[in-house]
Amino acid sequence: MDPDLDTSTRTDSPEDAPTSSFGRVAVIGAGAMGAGIAQVAAVAGHEVVLVDVVPGGAASSREKIGAALERLVAKGRVEESHASAALARITARDGIDGLPECALVIEAAPESLELKRDLFAALAEHQPSTTVLATNTSSIDIDDIARDVTDPERVLGLHFFNPPPVMRLVEVVHGTATSRAYVEHATTLMEAWGKTPVRCSSTPGFIVNRVARPFYGEAQRIVEAGVADAATVDWILREKGGFPMGPLELTDFIGQDVNLAVGTSVWEQTGRDERYTPTDLQRRLVEAGRLGRKTGAGVYTYGTDGAPTDAEPDLELAERLVGGPLETDPLARTLAMLVNEAVDLVHRGEASADDVDVAMRLGMRYPKGPIAWGREIGFDVVARQVAELDAAFPGGRYRPSPALTDGSLA
Ligand SMILES: NC(=O)c1ccc[n+]([C@@H]2O[C@H](COP(=O)([O-])OP(=O)(O)OC[C@H]3O[C@@H](n4cnc5c(N)ncnc54)[C@H](O)[C@@H]3O)[C@@H](O)[C@H]2O)c1
Structure with a gap:
């Protein structure tokens, strides 16, 4: 490290601390x-x-x-x-x-x-x-x-x-x-x-708000690139990934302005690390006042009953994307980047692997901790995936963490 x-x-003696x-x-x-x-x-x-x-x-x-x-x-x-x-x-x-x-x-x-x-x-x-x-x-x-x-x-x-x-x-x-x-x-x-x-x-975003960044960012980029619409990406993350909400519907729930502010804060505090650059898609939503459920429109448009009117997934497309080429597979891409982010936090000595997994399960209700997930997928596989994304989208966003290959988390 x-x-x-x-x-x-600092290792002060415990008697310095209050006891009551x-x-x-x-x-x-x-x-x-x-x-x-x-x-x-x-x-x-x-x-x-x-x-x-x-x-x-x-x-x-x-x-x-x-x-x-x-x-x-x-x-x-x-x-x-x-x-x-x-x-x-x-x-x-x-x-x-x-x-x-x-x-x-x-x-x-x-x-x-x-x-x-x-x-x-x-x-x-x-x-x-x-x-x-x-x-x-x-x-x-x-x-x-x-x-x-x-x-x-x-x-x-x-x-x-x-x-x-x-x-x-x-x-x-x-x-x-x-x-x-x-x-x-x-x-x-x-x-x-x-x-x-x-x-x-005291790392930017602490554990939860740091490790969760790619969950939103990858989905927004996939929609921006026209690979699939929001409803299809959300359906994949929910139904194939086991996440309680898809990333795009979740940002509508949190508020696009609130989610953008958290992401921007992490980006600024990390010296504008490419990994956390806010997406144009989200900036445009906020500029347009489409802040999510609270304004009746965000990624989705909501009817008077509060339900989205335009959240119909393309199930045929979803089945084709999952397990297909990495660049257009919303689930594999998101998981690879979540694992990369999580192991990097541990690698920098900012939190333990166990604490990262507990934090993401309890704070975000992820179905599995990202480090346990990485172990399941194989850190070598994730390392290859992140490197592949780095080659496809150069510029630093898909920088593989050294922890994926140094064996420290095996
Ligand atoms: N809202 C969330 O989801 C959330 C989650 C985790 C952490 N936080 C953090 O918790 C803190 C509070 O957030 P919140 O959502 O409860 O805000 P809030 O606006 O609901 O409440 C803040 C309260 O502090 C009072 N206040 C302002 N100046 C004060 C002062 N000098 N002395 C005493 N009281 C003062 C305000 O009158 C207000 O009642 C923030 O730092 C926020 O980032 C918020």
């Missing part, structure tokens, strides 16, 4: 994610302080948490007494001034570096030196957020997925200064909350 890319964390598993937790930002995280922490037994900058915002989120807990009680998933005790443990607060001492603070404010940096500097100043300072950022580098924190070894990412009470996956993200003791503590805590934590370094 390139020593510059060695992401192992049931200490007070503050959640900063009571929006979609913050409210869900507060609910999870309270159900796990913590006293939770939910904070928002908008006056009354945290209080109204607390009410929504109460309603969500009631729904769980009605469905028989949570005992009434457990739900009311969890809600009673949550207090709402306007602003971080006077925030009581906490064992853990999770920031879930909007995705702005400046805002998060200011929040972390203020939190570090006013919280005890052992308080774990976590961010739920989806895309910002942990080192950048921790820049103005005097003791950045306690700053890390706890990347929950939406909605936090339902999604089991949490990416525990470490910056270059994060101490191993804090990462271990946060990982154990997430397990205690009933989550499945995976660890990764």
